[in-house]
Amino acid sequence: MHFWTTSRLYGGAMEGAGSGAPSVHTALGLTDDELVAIEGILGRAPNHLELAMYAVMWSEHCSYKSSRTHLRRLPTEAPHVLVGPGENAGVVDVGGGVAVAVRIESHNHPSAVEPYQGAATGVGGILRDIFTMGARPVALMDSLRFGPLRDARSRWLFEGVVSGISGYGNSVGVPTVGGEVVFDEVYAENPLVNVLCLGVLPKSRLVLGRASGVGNVAVLFGSTTGRDGIGGVSVLASAGFGDAEAEQAKRPSVQVGDPFEEKRLIEACLELLDAGLVVGIQDLGGAGLTCATSETAARGGVGMDVYVSEVARRQPGMEPFEVMTSESQERMLAIVTPESLDEVLATCNRWEVRATVVGTVTDGGRLRILERPGGEVLADVPASSLHDDAPVYDRPVSPPADLAELRAADPAHLPPPADCGEDLLALLADPAWVYRQYDHQLFLNTVEPPGGDAAVLRLKAPGLARTSPEAPTAALALSTDGNARWCALDPRQGTAMNVAESALNVACAGGRPLALVNCLNFGNPEHPEVMWQLSESIDGMAEACRALGVPVVGGNVSLYNESRGRDIDPTPVVGVLGLIERLDVRPPGVRMVEGGRLLLLGRTVPTLAGSLWALQVHGHRGGTLPPLDLALHARLVELVRSLVEEGLAAGIHDVSDGGIGVALAEMAVRSAVGFDVGGLHDHVALFSESPSRVVLCVQDHAAEQVRRRAGAAGVQLSELGTAGGDRLVVRGLLDVGMDQAQAAWRDAIPTALAPA
Amino acid sequence: MAARVGVVLFPGSNCEHDVVEAVEALGAEADIVWHAKSALPDVDAVVLPGGFAHGDYLRPGAVARFSPVMSAVGDFVADGGPVVGICNGFQVLTEAGLLPGALQKNSGLKFLCTMVSVRVETANSVLTSAAETGQVLRIPINHFEGNYTCPAETLAELRDQDRVVLRYVDNPNGSTDSIAGVCNEGRNVVGLMPHPERASDPLLGSEDGRVLLRSLLAHVPALR
Secondary structure: OOOOOHHHHOOOOOOOOOOOOOOHHHHOOOOHHHHHHHHHHHOOOOOHHHHHHHHHHOOHHHHOOOOHHHHOOOOOOOOOEEEOEOEOOEEEEEEOOEEEEEEEEEOHHHHHHOHHHHHHHHHHHHHHHHHOOOOEEEEEEEEEEEOOOOOHHHHHHHHHHHHHHHHHHHHHOOOEEEEEEEEOHHHOOOOEEEEEEEEEEEHHHOOOOOOOOOOOEEEEEEOOEOOOOOOHHHHHOOOOEOOHHHHHHHHHHOOOOOHHHHHHHHHHHHHHHHOOOOOEEEEOOOOHHHHHHHHHHHHHOOEEEEEHHHOOEOOOOOOHHHHHHOOOOOEEEEEEOOOOHHHHHHHHHHOOOOEEEEEEEEOOOEEEEEOOOOOOEEEEEEHHHHHOOOOOOOOOOOOOOOHHHHHHOOHHHOOOOOOHHHHHHHOOOOOHHHHOOOOOOHHHOEEEOOOOOOEEEEOOOOOOOOOOOOOOOOEEEEEEEEOHHHHHHOHHHHHHHHHHHHHHHHHHOOOEEEEEEEEEEOOOOOOHHHHHHHHHHHHHHHHHHHHHOOOEEEEEEEOOOEEOOEEOOOEEEEEEEEEEOOOOOOOOOOOOOOOOEEEEEOOOOOOOOOOHHHHHHHOOOOOOOOOOOHHHHHHHHHHHHHHHHOOOOOEEEEOOOOHHHHHHHHHHHHHOOOEEEOOOOOHHHHHOOOOOOEEEEEOHHHHHHHHHHHHHHOOOEEEEEEEOOOEEEEOOOEEEEHHHHHHHHHHHHHHHHOOO | OOOEEEEEEOOOEOOHHHHHHHHHHOOOEEEEEEOOOOOOOOOOEEEEOOEOHHHHOOOOOOOHHHOOHHHHHHHHHHOOOOEEEEOHHHHHHHHOOOOOOEEEOOOOOOOEEEEEEEEEOOOOOOOOOOOOOOOEEEEEEEEOOOEEEOOHHHHHHHHHOOOEEEEEOOOOOOOHHHEEEEEOOOOOEEEEOOOHHHOOEHHHOEOOOHHHHHHHHHOHHHHO
């Protein structure tokens, strides 16, 4: 039996004081009750290796033990859903024999400790989830949140994360086609890095992470296994942050990425899958080999013998527990028949990918870790117990004590701006500084680049047989959205508004919303307020998804986003995938055309609750959110989609952060065409973020038809004014020159990054 | 007979499919050529596509020049065959000594993926023969190491011999003399940082790259 000390596992940080050293299971993050449960499963005390395996698999990150009971309330089914939550990625049928795989995941904690590698390995991990399904990864999106850039540490985190995504994503050869970036005090100590990946596959290549066929072999391929990332899921991802010293101590738990290894891994894997050489395949992510072997065995209802001696090591002297829990990146596990083995090894060899047989599929459902084939048995547990028997907690929920007070604090009482133009300019920020660092064009699919309402991608991928030339050219629309200002005031409605906004963004690109993935970033689940926020948020998401007919096909929960005892505001991030059935011309995009008429679809509720203006200008976070009518919103989404599809819009933008004011200004600065609008009586009308609204720029001849269509859909339409000239004018409120507006927009981020 | 283009695939290349798609759309046939091959198939032109050959570890192109296929590419060049290196392919060609100069990190020390305007400085190369001198093209760049540099005497030679093929209208990366592309003395090898294949469809926002790829395909028979 091999032993290790807790101090080695934690790099010395968790060394117990004097004789009161923590027990091993506690140091590994398991509770006393969880230890009792493990003893019950095994019928004996677990040895140290077994304990380490349960600790990583039963961690919050791997087991979703606090959230699972709530996640069951989400709608996950629709006829086009081929694979729903629970697998490596959700997969939807988009017609023509083609399917799309999509997943979003957080890498918040690693990025807080080491921004470049934390973000880079976040990209690497999500890519593996996609090509594990047999899909060619064709697009990434990043949803990023940091503290304000006036803080040097926030600037370091922001620049590091963006470089990490750029360095890894560009090199691995998958374009980053969009995302969002938000700066808010609540993320100063705990940034959020959520990465979404989309892949395309022929339906026939869909594979699942299952082991089957007793006597088949388990092949580990890709990178060698090292001491990096040991306990990442339990040490990093399932606990909050304390002081700076503790963060230093956590650094060795961050993995290091190698995009070139991953690139070869992608090519080798897709080639193996195309040739039908593997029975099942699984990536190694959180909890490493323990997770990959137990999950494939459990899903296939079989057992597995794993030989630690056969795992290629990055360094000598590694203990079995280190081999089994290492989170070294760029590794995959494939289940292969003995007859195919030589061909599998040859394919890997061609791509210069290391491949070794490390195990055998057995019957009986036991996961046994052996020192070597035929050697000493180091661990012996029911494979499914690591996954299926993880505890499920129904943790106490209660609304935050200050909620009523927060909702009562209406920003209507804030002093109106002396100059609305100045406030408007302060709310503008061009994200180009971020996305210019990302290859967003590879594969020649990116029709609508980052910066618009939704990315628009042609539906094709290398190696995917093309449909006939006459077939309509389908495309995908993809948007990620989150808004913690809303969710802090009302997690239920705020989340529903997020979902609504994301679906509307997709519609603005001409897409019909097909599926949603979510990344639920919340604080410490042991705080009843956080569990209440999570539970409410899930209910809001479920309501909106049902009303809009969008199934949830996958998700990720990131808890313990806290530092120094302070939880982040609830930040559910959603990614909505839409299908554009026919894309013959570029969608209108966020712009104006000279002489166009500016119309508003939807009704403005005069409120500044949860608005960007209230926060950015006054640091105010209170109020009661305006109502969301989901039935009306569903009609608006379909109306907008059809108007775009039929080419009736010359420019379009949904109204969200910063209200109509920012929507108009963004359309103007992006196209260098000004506007002259009226009918907005005060700053409240200008900056209100009430939901279900879209600004349209239409040519004269289309205006009447748009009006009729809106009427038929029961959506209110009002005339805002006209596009043209070189000034941004809202009668009675503001009058700003185009040059000034463009400079404020373009320079916002670069200026903030280079403080005088 | 359609022109046949060999597109070299190093481990870590990533624009090979895009080049294939763009030249096929112009009526050519394309073969992806694995880097470990020591001979080229029967092709009329060769493209070294963009990406990160061998991970670009050490220095972009520094390892790729030793891939077996590169000696075959060298022979092909010596026979007068047209060869174009795009982005990472340009970096490989300079490392292999088939083009002068080197590409260092962008002056802004950031990766840059953005649309730029480049001016065709000479129509006398395999990549610009169908274009007009002075013509301005909108083509995206996508690189970290695109800052062209060379010794003063090389620069003088490039200018004197009319071998600066493309210049940036607004220098995005600090390149010497705003150079975006150069050719060899034989004018059959061209390296450029912008990606013409990414400007090959109106849906992508520009078709200006097609004139360059069309030049390459049109000149194939004449040059062999």
